[in-house]
Amino acid sequence: MSIVFEPDVALRAAALLADAGYDLLEAQRLPRADSGATTEATAAVLAAVEHDVGDLAVRALQEAADVRAVLPFHLGADDAAAGGYERLERAAASRP
């Protein structure tokens, strides 16, 4: 099994992905607005936006977690690394 990333690159990738995920979570919440006759539709679409952004935040955090999970194997023996990579493959393949 070969090396996918240099360790510091993988660590940085995980940190960037995690930062992106947390930034999205921070920006997820939206204020509600009374828009008169369209208030119900406005609330629904703002909730939908929050939901969609939340999903993307979770995906970014999951990516970060997968990359981090590889790191201990990454720094060890090749056969151990293979196990870590397989986990990464399975995790990536299981996501939509």
Add this chain to the structure above:
Amino acid sequence: MSVETALAADVGACREAAWALGRQAARVDDAARVVAHVAGRADETVDGSLQGRTAVAMHGSCRRLGADLGRQADAVQALADALADHARALQAVDDVLGRARGSARDAGLLVGTTVVPPTDPDDEQQARTWAAVVRVVGLAREHEQRADRAWLDAVGRYQGCAPVRLGAAPPTPPDDAGWPPPQGALPGGRGPRPQADGRDGAAPARPPRPPAPGVLTAPPLPAWPPPPPTPAWPPAGCPPVVTTPDVASPAAHVLALGTASARELGWG
């Protein structure tokens, strides 16, 4: 019969929500750049002897996430722009309703926010003011409905379906010049509302997104894991989003109220 001149919507809250949407779109766009950068680095750091499945998994997963983030950013920005337009249109309607209230107040026809019919049949000034206020408020309500429909169209575009329809569109006023009347033309008329925070309701500007590093220039990847199917647009079984042809800009429609009514109230 009386005429209500209060606006049900909270224009300031709509403006705040539009601003928050624009800010969120910018944050999502930032995340898209970061994820695209990570995907690009994954491509750069692949060992030449790597058989590729792991690299492809990571690379493909990040690419899909980056693409989804980019689409989300664009969709949220479009929604922010539409809500900002809606807030501006509602503000213009509210300004017109406020000025109609001022005219009614001067003529002694205002009770709270409701304009009541003249009680003295011999008072011609009251009769003229009443007729003009009824017409102007009616036009303002039509344009409020147009703004509502334009906003609902934008909501439908975001959600992939047209969720709510508000009935047939009112006829377009034939005369679109000179509306709304200039501020101060009417004694006692109200000026525009000051914005405490200096915002005008527009979503914050977002710089155009440059090509994602390493994504657009990356060599084609093998089809593993298979990418998710691109959903058809519009989705099957979803009623088509019908955009009223003359609702390209709600604010423009508010501005398109006729000058005749303005003259009736002595505004122009």
